[in-house]
Ligand SMILES: Nc1ncnc2c1ncn2[C@@H]1O[C@H](COP(=O)(O)OP(=O)(O)OP(=O)(O)O)[C@@H](O)[C@H]1O
């Protein structure tokens with residue numbers, strides 16, 4: 001990672017904008033978001049096609065989703081942050097603890113065989129687990145940007161592995177989604193996400 005990106009979140013953006021500095025030198029917010037949307041769409045196809053029995057939903061997998069989706073536009077793609085970050089009143093995992101906290105979360109996920117055995121269990125059980133780990137990764141907020149989208153992609157690949165369609169968030173307002181994220185980060189309460197996931201989980 002280039003050192004200029006190391007110490008704070010704001011240095012990834014073009015001054016005074018919400019546009020991250022990018023390899024294509026795009027400065028237009030609409031254009032960059034459209035490009036991100038296209039890259040995510042392609043990535044969903046790629047990662048879905050690559051799923052097989054040997055796929056392991058570990059830390060490297062999470063990083064590789066970020067890196068391979070956005071590496072052609074962002075230098076910091078796939079790299080964990082080492083600075084502190086907050087949104088609104090929520091403070092995410094401290095920068096100096098991102099690596100160790102991530103290790104802990106993924107050790108726990110490993111104990112659950114990376115949620116690879118939920119194809120024949122109840123949807124309720126699966127949604128509970130997914131919400132728990134989604135909440136953990138939300139609070140970790142390991143990347144400078146694009147955490148929401150990559151975290152959703154990560155769990156979408158896990159549900160696809162287990163024979164489900166990608167989680168349907170289309171009926172969830174962004175206000176409600178954020179309120180669930182706030183409950184996660186500030187109160188370690190994943191029940192809001194559990195309900196969202198349960199409603200959005202459908203067998204393929
Ligand atoms: N006030 C908040 N408190 C806690 N978590 C929050 C808050 N606002 C946003 N989040 C979380 O941070 C994520 C946004 O992070 P980031 O901007 O890195 O990713 P993104 O891909 O641009 O997000 P998204 O597409 O979900 O808006 C949200 O999806 C949510 O999980």
Ligand SMILES: [Mg+2]
Nearest residue numbers: 145146147148
């Ligand atoms: Mg964002």
